[in-house]
Amino acid sequence: MRYLIDNFSVVMGFTRTHVYLALVPLVIGSVIAIPVGASVRRVRWLRRVTVTVASLAYTVPSLALFVIIPPLVGISTIDPLTVIIALSVYSTALLVIAVPAALDSVAADVIDAADAIGYGPLRRTLTVDMPLAVPVFVSSLRVVVVSNIAMVSVGALIGVGGLGKLFTQGYQRDYPDEIVAGIIVTLALALIFDRAVYALGRLATPWTRRSGRTAKGGGT
Secondary structure, eight states: OHHHHHTHHHHHHHHHHHHHHHHHHHHHHHHHHHHHHHHHTTOHHHHHHHHHHHHHHHHSOHHHHHHHHHHHHTOOTTOHHHHHHHHHHHHHHHHHHHHHHHHHTSOHHHHHHHHHTTOOHHHHIIIIIHHHHHHHHHHHHHHHHHHHHHHHGGGGGGTOOSTHHHHHHHHHTTOHHHHHHHHHHHHHHHHHHHHHHHHHHHHHOHHHHHHHHHHHHHHO
16 A cells, blocks of 8 residues: 555556556447347357357457557557457457347347337337346446456556556566555456446446335335
């Protein structure tokens, strides 16, 4: 804690960079994965191919991906875009699997009711399926945001900023306090953003709060 207090402005600078590098890929991954996942959901063979490709992409070691991306894209190894692209790949890979699974969680009788009153596939997906799939999707989103916060630290090995610099600098200087400070702030960030995503999911699904209160009242 003494290191955090004495170097607060430096740590906050690393933290801002860390948050940026973790959240931008989350947004990019969501924008790509939601329409793709919804599109392949009902095409069985295409869904299997998508899941396989996404699973393979996620198994590529992060450090290897950080090294491969710069020559492929034509950017510097220490460009923050390297980390953003790599984590966007991981975010998309996880979420493109999560989206169909979340849509599958929607009750069949709700889908039948929407079809019965004349909802087309696109309208039903946007106004019925996706809103009801939010609770399941949010659970996957929480995993992705925590994973991103953890993996950004690896970027320090190629010179990209973030809290990982506290680890590399602490190791090079044989200064454990700096490493411990990095661990504490990283864990705090993971906890804060996990709860933030959870809270946003609750705000987006007010009916789950009402049903929870009803269940408690009924039990009483």
